[in-house]
Amino acid sequence: MFRTLLTPLRLRFDSSPRSAVTNNVMTPSIPDDEEIDPEEFARDVLIELMRVAVDKLKAAENMDVRIEVLVEIQRIMIQDGLGATKDVFREMDGFVVLMGALSTAHERTSHTEEAVSQSIECSRLAFMITSDAITDHAENAEYFKKRVGYESLATAIEPLVADTTTVDYTMGLLLSFAFRNFSLSGAFKSIRNAAPADVDTTLREVVSRLGGIKRPGAMALLCRLTPQLVRDDLTMRHGVLKLFEYLSNTTHRNHVVFSSFGLAEPLLRRFCTPGVPELERNVLQKLLRRLLDMGATPAVGRFLFQAVVREDETLDAELLEVIRYAMKSRWLEHFSMESPAALTLTEENVKGLPVMGFTFMMWLWVKELPTTTHPIFTARLNARTMLTFSLRGDGKLELGTSSNREVGVFRKSNVHKSRWTHITLVHYPHRASNPTIRLYIDGVLNDGLNWNYPKFESQPQAVKYIIGDDSKKTRMSWCIASAHLIAFPFGDDLPRFIHHLGPRYSGNFQDPLLAKFLTYEASTSLNMYLSTVVAKSQTPVGLTPLMKVVKDGVGIAENSIVWSLSPLSTSGMGAETTGGGGGAAVVPANGSRKVFTIQGDVFIVKAACLDLSLWMIGGAAVPLRLLQVANTPHEVSRALGVLMDGLRNSWQNSEDMERLRGYEILASVLRPKAQMVNMTGFETIFEFLGFNFRSPEHSTVVNAVAYRAIALDFELWARTRQEVQRVHLEHFKTLLISSRYRKFNVKQRFAKLGLVRKLLFALQTNWYQPEVVPYVIEALAAAAQAHFTKDDAIKPIVSYLAANLHEQPPADNTASSPQSMLSRIDYKDPRDKAEQVLEMLISLLSNPTLYNKFATVLPLTRICILLLGDRPTPVIANQILILIAISNNMSPAFARKFELISGWSVLKTVLPSCWDPSVNEAALDVLLGRLGEDPKSPSPEANGTASVKIVCPHIVPTIFCALQAGLAHIARNCDVAEDPNSSWAVESTMEVLIEELMDLHASSSGFREVFRSQQTTQLFVNSYKSFVMRVSSVSQINQRTIRILEKLTHFGLGLALDNAVAGAQKREILDILQDAESVLSPSAEKTAIDPALVVDSRTVRQRIASARFSIQVGERTVVKTMTRMNEWRLTIQSSERKRLRKNILDLRENRRQVSRLSEWSNLLTSERGLWPNPDIRSWRLDETEGPHRTRLKLEPMNDKSLAIRVDTSDQNIRNVEEPDTDSQSIVQVEVPPWAESYEISATDMDDRQLAEEITDDKHRRVRHELEPGDVIEAVTTVARIAGVDSSPGLLIIGRTHLYMLDGLVENDDGEIIDAHEAPRRLFFVPGSIVELDGPQKAQRWSHEQVAHFSDKTFLFRDVALEIYFQDSRSLLIVFLDKERRRDIDQRLISIINRHSLPDAVTQTPGRATSRMRTPRFGKVFQKSDELSSAQRRWQAREISNFTYLSILNHISGRTPSDATQYPIFPWVLKDYSSQTLDLTNPDSYRDLSKPMGALTDARREAAEMRYSNLESVGEKPFHYGTHFSSSMIVCHFLIRMAPFTNMFKTLQGGDWDLPDRLFVDIPRAYESAASDIRGDVRELIPEFYTCPEFLENSANIDFGVQQNTGEKIHDVKLPPWAKQDPLLFIVLNRKALESSYVSEQLPAWIDLIWGCKQRDPESLNAFHPLSYEGSIDLDSITDELEREATVGIIHNFGQTPRKLFTTPHPPQYEHGIKTLPIGTPNGIEEDPHLLVQGGRSFTDLGPTVPVRELVMDMIGERMIPCPDGVLVVPWRPHERLEWGTTRAAAGQLRYVIDQKVVHVIEEAFCVCAVFADSGNLVTGCSDYTVRLWRINRASQNSNNVRLGLSHIMRIHTDDVVSVTASRAWSLVLSGSKDGSAALWDLNRGIYIRSIWHGDGGDASAVRLVAINESTGYIATCSRLKLLLHTINGRPMAALDLSIPSPTEGIPPLITSLAFHEREYSHLGVLATGGSDGSITLRTWTTDGTPDGEAALWEFLTIRTMKIRAVNESQKPPAVSALKFYGEELYHGEATGKSFLWTLPE
Secondary structure (H helix, E strand, C coil): CHHHHHHHHHHHHCCCHHHHCCCCCCCCCCCCCCCCCHHHHHHHHHHHHHHHHHHHHHHCCCHHHHHHHHHHHHHHHHHCCCCHHHHHHHHCCHHHHHHHHHHHCCCCCCCCHHHHHHHHHHHHHHHHHHHHHHCCCHHHHHHHHHHHHHHHHHHHHHHHHHCCCCHHHHHHHHHHHHHCCHHHCCHHHHHHHCCHHHHHHHHHHHHHCCCCCCCHHHHHHHHHHHHHHHCCCHHHHHHHHHHHHHHHHHCHHHHHHHHCCCCHHHHHHHHHCCCCCHHHHHHHHHHHHHHHHHHCCHHHHHHHHHHHECCCCCECHHHHHHHHHHHCCCCCCEEEEEEEEEEEEEEEEECCCCCCCEEEEEEEEEEECCCCCEEEEEEEECCEEEEEEEECCCCCEEEEECCCCCCEEECCCCCCECCEEEEEEEECCCCCCCCCEEEEECCEEEEEECCCCCCCCCCCEEEEEEEEECCCCCCCEEEEEEEEEECCCCCCHHHHHHHHHCCCCCCCCCCCCHHHHCCHHHHHHHHHHHHHHHHHCCCCHHHCHHHHHHHHCCCCCHHHEEEEECHHHCCCCECCCCCCCCCCCEEECCCCCCEEEEEEEEEEECCECHHHHHHHHCCCHHHHHHHHHCCCHHHHHHHHHHHHHHHHCCHHHHHHHHHCCHHHHHHHHHHHHHHHCCHHHHHHHHHHHCCCCCCHHHCCCCCHHHHHHHHCCHHHHHCCCHHHHHHHHHHHHHHHHHCCCHHHHHHHHCCCCCHHHHHHHHHHECCCCCCCHHHHHHHHHHHHHHCCCHHHHHHHHHHHHHHHCCCCCCCCCCCCCCHHHHCCECCCCHHHHHHHHHHHHHHHHCCHHHHHHHHHHCCHHHHHHHHHCCCCCHHHHHHHHHHHHHHHHHCCCHHHHHHHCCHHHHHHHHHHHHCCHHHHHHHHHHHHCCCCCCCCCCCHHHCCCCCCCCCCHHHHHHHHHHHHHHHHHHHHCCCCCCCCCCCCHHHHHHHHHHHHHHHHHHHCHHHHHHCCCHHHHHHHHHHHHHHHHHHHCCCCCCHHHHHHHHHHHHHHHHHHCCCCCCHHHHHHHHHHHHHHHHHHCCCCCCCCCCHHHHCCCCCHHHHHHHHHHCCCCCHHHHHHHHHHHHHHHHHHHHHHHHHHHHHHHHHHHHHHHHHHCCHHHHHHHCCCCCCCCCCCCCEEECCCCCHHHCCCCEEECCCCCCCCECCCCCCCCCCCCCCCCHHHHCCCCCCCCCCCCCCHHHHHHHCCCCCCCCCCCCCHHHHCCCCCCCCEEEEEEEEEEEECEEEEEEEEEECCEEEEEECEEECCCCCEEEHHHCCHHHCCCCCCEECCCCCCCEEEEEHHHEEEEEEEEECCEEEEEEEEECCCCEEEEEECCHHHHHHHHHHHHHHHHHHCCCHHHHCCCCCCCHHHCCCCCCCCCCHHHHHHHHHHHHHCCCCCHHHHHHHHHHHCCCCCCEHHHCCCECCCECCCCCCCCCCCCHHHECCCCCCHHHCCHHHHHHHHHHHHHHHHCCCCCCCECCCCCCHHHHHHHCCCCECHHHHHHHHCCCCCCCHHHCCCEHHHHHHHHHCCCCCCCCCECCHHHHCHHHHCCCCCCCCCECCCCCCECCCCECCHHHCCCHHHHHHHHHHHHCCHHHHHHHHHHHHHHCCCCCCCCCCCCCECHHHCCCCCCHHHCCCHHHHHHHHHHHHHHCCCCCCCCCCCCCCCCCCCCCCCCCCCCCCCCCCHHHCEECCCCCEECCCCCCEEEEEEECCCCEEEEEECCEEEECCEEEEEEEECCCCCHHHCEEEEECCEEEEEECCCCEEEEEEEECCEEEEEECCCEEEEEEEEECCCCCCCEEEEEEEEEECCCCCEEEEEEECCCCEEEEEECCCEEEEEECCCCEEEEEEECCCCCCCCCCCEEEECCCCCCEEEECCCEEEEECCCCCEEEEEECCCCECCCECCCCEEEEEECCCCCCCCCCEEEEECCCEEEEEEEECCCCCCCCCCCCEEEEEEEEECCCCCCCCCCCCEEEEEEECCEEEEEECCCEEEEEECCC
């Protein structure tokens, strides 16, 4: 040993270079007497050597020296067994030096091969030493990872990789490094040199030497550098890809590691590149499939789905295949463990395991079972192991605890490889529970042990919980999805439920609605389990523990979870640590502060599966769209596969599908493609629905809703190919008859589906071809047999038969609908199908159980006659006879009962006409009681000993009547010559019949007895007699007739000799015989018969009895019975026809609705969807109102709604329902009404028996619009007024909601029909312009949304009503008459009274105190209160001029909904020519004391003249022929903005006005209104003060060219001072309106419009008399033309508003600052420099808890700071919302009241949240969605609060990180990491537009957003910039935060944002808080705009304030929250403190 140790020593002193290689130097001898520990000595020597070597390496000058030293270092490391030199190596910076060596390895003087090999050698040694240094050495491994890192390795080898001579080898080394196996270093070289054909062989050889990837970081680097390795070498590329494919397939660990590299996207791009060689494509496809198993991130998913749909709307087949494979992946986030690997958690201060017992649960997946026993879970108390739960090599589990010496093996347990297994171990603390230890595998109790609980310690200590094994004893490759330890033992049902949640569930069981996480299969499996439990036990199902869990959640208190572990809690993928002990990566235990430490080889797998990514990309709509595009059978089946796999394992996609009504959409998408549904497609769908094609007996229905929508859509399946139709119809048989779960299927799944009725309906259509009908009937048989009850099968089938077996009377076309609708209905031959159904029914009734069920429901005797009818076909007759035979067999009394309703007589009358061999046989079967046997086979006793038994003699008369009819027919044709072609059916039938009668007479005494009835005998005698008479009168008879006559005669002879026959009849027969014989053989002798034989030997009594027996019910009764039956049949037919019509209408309505469901696809084609629509978006004014009824929001016009509404009803399709207990399935035997009374009148009973009253649903058209559970209480036709258009529609008041549905009206019968189809009188409102083709809106509001309403006039008629809603929308509707309005008024009053809230709750958050608010118009006040209060507030300057005018307009009946009564605003400026506007100069303003028509002398004269002229001729005088406000004026101003563009055209009669008369420029418009002698006198509309958009022609409408200038008319021309910017014009105009000059003058103008001078001749203010209220009564004008003319006058002359004041209006109060209310001495905008920070913090959350949000408590008027993840409810400060800030807890959204959690929603992914108002919440989520929630309370002050999801809004493509909402503007603003902020409509949940900061990434993530409540301005902020936009996304100011300013340097990071809120702000202030503790107040201005250029908005800093630091030395903390409230400013800091800034009093 010493020799080898000393060799290196010797080397140090030897200078010859050769000796490094030759090892033949003598070792110095060491004296034996020195006492030295050789091990220590050797180690010291090695350490010293290592030090020297590293120093030498640092100093090495050239390559040779370097290589030499590296060899030495390597040798030292190899010789050191203990690793001490590795520590030295690290401490001496060895790693850094190695990186240096690597980075210089490529430096070489020459390019000889030798130089290259030196480079290679140097890099090889460097790699090997690095590898050795970190192998099995935790500290070095950690150091390399943290300090050196793969980045520096990448930098070091960059030159080597760039050099083509060394790249192969360097990459080979990197590969070797990743696998710790340096024999691989030549791998890439050998691939490069291989011939293309041999690449695979080479690779296989390489791969055989590889195992699992040991260093993922190195592998990631290899993948990153691959492009440089490959360059353009196709063979190399193929080789590398193949290598990756092989590698990713070798082990599970390799698979997860490869998936974490993000290779999928670049490879996909390559795959989609045209021209990639086929060979490479194949490898790519295989590799992609493997990578997408766990690497299908949302970004990859987006790319895949975008690329699969080509430009021309076709699908890329190969990509579709890739998607299909990827969608099948069922992976989830998990820990991949390669032993030794463990996760440990230590809990301090406990005495042992939980006191109450415990439950340990884990989802695990084992790749390879361990070689020996491997611990899964261990609990240690200090050194003592309390419990070890292990897996053995044979897959059995075992347990050892400290309370038991032995190890318990669970013998029954078995853990399978490669599948997820759920293991639950429950330990009860007391022996009373038997067994105390229970093991559940996959939720089912598997085994148990009876052991004591591990003992507790006396003193608290630390418990260490270990998952996995940290020792190196055994190897196992396995995965964990999640693990929980719960501090109490679970009951037996909980593990089953939790197992059903599946491994993907990663929550903490806190959600009360856990059932929503079940997949369809899981919920079905639980339902089945429940139904078996209920069947076995007597407990009511509601009390079973499982049902309780389903209803109320698992009920595990959060504090009883000791810990729960899931990979969700960690951030990135990877986090693996190699080496033992020192690995300090941590995993937080869910939801708690505890953390698990990783030890050994644990890899955290963030598996991204395509079905989970699908949810983030767009949910179930995406694959539906693929299906829509698919157009070959192959594509259809693939797309179906993608859809079904996307739903199967994802509860979110399933829920999404239900929400979209996706299954109905699926059916409607498939219907036109039905021919393309091949067997694969069929199987895909039905496997998803629960059918099992591998073992059909295990089939069930797992998804009832999808099943109903798809499987029962017979029209769809009837269009498919025949083989598909067949299997579709056969599957019913499997489910209902042969499946093992048929009971469950029938009771739980099919009970409410009405399958029998649906199949009968399908039979009545002509969907199915005749050859398929038998299969339909088989399905019908299965359905009926499975659920043979009165309403489900018996009545439907019998009604169908009664209606269809017989010719239908012609349909009365008045009642039925137009033929077009019934054209699909099958009137060709319903009888043929009905006969098949009848056969099917009869075959079912031969089963005694079914027969008895039938007999208890319907009277069989009557049903026979009903179905037989009066002209049956042979088939019907045959079947009815079989039924009679069955009935006789089942019930001995049947024949008697049948006789009582004269059934036999009916048969006698009806059957002869349709007698044929089948009927003949059936009749004999009835007679003899034969059932289904072969009639020819002789019965056993028929060998002459006993006679044949007659069972039903009642049928004999019928047989003889048939014989009589048959003989008569034969006799008529007896002279026809034999012709082989003509039919002799009757003859042969009769011949057979007579033979049978002869046989019977001979062999059966019972049959002979029948002839004791004289009547029966007489029947035969008569027919025989007439036959013979006819035959004998003919000259020639054919052979057949002769044969029949012979046989008849033979039979007659038998009768004549029979004792049972009466004497007289015997004689009569003999007489006939004589005649017959003369016909048969005219020459032969007559048969002589001994008269004694013919004597009647019966006693008198017998004769009388026989006569009485045959007094049959007479003809009259038969007729009566038949008539009765026909009436009954007609009733049934009419009700069946009604039912058919109703079904068709329902079906048509359903199809119509589903075809109109377009939201799902709109989202995908919107501007940011997966497949954006190229059309340019156009906009229209949104009717939603902002504050004071201003309308300035635009809404997209051509995007149909992008809202995905969520029905907040709790109906959950994947729910577990309570099964019916069996009592319901026992047939309840009702005593039928005819049971006892068998007299003839019993027929009266059943006339109504089968005819049901089919009530037609008149509200069918609107049912689907109703909210779930709502009921219609009132419906009325109204006209909805918008501008000048009136849209007819329905106002519906429901029990919970109010609806306005356009385009529908109620007709005179109360049925709802399309307005297009309705007569005009039903909806015409005089004077309105009916618009039938406008946007057909369907609006709804819940009752609590109704704020108030007011009666309005429309065109001076008092029949209108305007309703105002809490959501800022309003509805103006006109009724047909006052009566109807009165009724709705009453209903609205009661709704408002029911729901009126306390005032505080309706306040909008974020708005300053009540003094800054306007009351909601007309709320509780009467008009006069409202008016005086508004006047007072205006005088005190509490409200602005604009607001005051808005209120006056509103009170006087003006509304923006009606263009004839549009709000009126004054012109306030007259200077439209200056370059800058001087608002301090009175000359800039117009004179407000005069009307517009009297501003110049010339116009004054003209007005006075007109007045006096009119007065002189006795007309009512007026000053002006036009008005200051009319619908024409409004539309003229708003012509550029939809919807007014069209209204203008409508008023103009469909064309634009002359270009010169359009609204073209503002100065000219003013001139025309103020001074032009031929001009008008118009005032303005509110848009001049609010809405810049109306001045721009954004839709590029062609208005023509101006004549005088030849200029094209486009945007409105603005005065010079507006600098070509409409927004600046609006801002300045509003500034002028609010100026002190206007405030002084305004009362004079108010007097002119609303006040005492409204008709004042002195003030020149009299308008046309027709414009004043009360001057016109349209209702009194009857003449149509006159009425239209009057309406025209109103439209043109306008309407003067209602008069409000009778005395002059008082002025504003003078004192104080003019811009502030009286009593407010100073304001932030006026004196920003006076703001000072308060002395002390008003709340402190704690030094580590930053304040994220400041919320105003509306009740206590105090500010409440909220930390991250908490939001206080502004109106209920004791309530708050919480969400987790870690990813695992982010799943949870909790509502907390008084510190108590009242509702938890799991998997809500909330990142940020805001309350829009007291009932609505908005959350931004990490699954890229924004969600709207309703807060539902049981009552006003109830603590029972539930959050119900109302909308899920998708558009973002990354996490949503900020969100805010404004109720005032009904707006939601969300910011995302994708670099955009999105604007949404709060009411409808639809996307409006985006504001972009960049393309995503950290710098452009929009982290701060704010909305200004008074102006609607929007501020958004990212690291890059701060942007200000208007509410319509018009860019205003922008501040670039990345550019340093010359004075201030780099701007600080903005950390908070807030607008200063004022009802009108002349300046506008936005405050931002910085990370450096600064608060900056900014405004925005255009003052810096260069002359002559368009206005340039920019931010202007008003003041920057620094917040105080805690002490001078520290820098101030970041300002993390800001909020203005009135004239105060609050800020919150990162240190948890909050301060108030105030102005001096």
